[in-house]
Amino acid sequence: MKFLHGFLPFLIIAFAILNLGQAQDQSGFISLDCGLVPKDRTYVEKSTNITYKSDADYIESGLPGKISDAYKTQFQKPTWSLRSFPEGQRNC
Secondary structure (H helix, E strand, O other), rough: OOHHHHHHHHHHHHHHHHHOOOOOOOOOOOEOOOOOOOOEEEEEEEEEEEEEOOOOOOOOOOOOEEEEEHHHHHHHHHHHHHEEEOOOOOOO
C-alpha cells in the first residue's frame, strides 16, 4: 500500500508533463494575428506550434501596426503586430 502512495503522485506528474509537451490540435479553430500584413500571410509560432494567419479577411476597419523591434525578443510573434481603431466612439 505504501508503494501506491508514492507511485500515484509520480504517475500524475509524469502524465501532466507528457501532455504539456504534445502539439496542440487546431482542427476547428482559426488563430488570428491582428494587424498582420499582407493578408495572405501565415506563420507557425515556434514555442506553441500554432499556425497564425492575418485577420484581414475578417475585418475591414482599423489600422495595422507593429511593435518596436526592441521589444520583439521579449514577446511571442503573435504580439508583434497589432490593429488599432483610432476612429469612432467605441473602440478596444
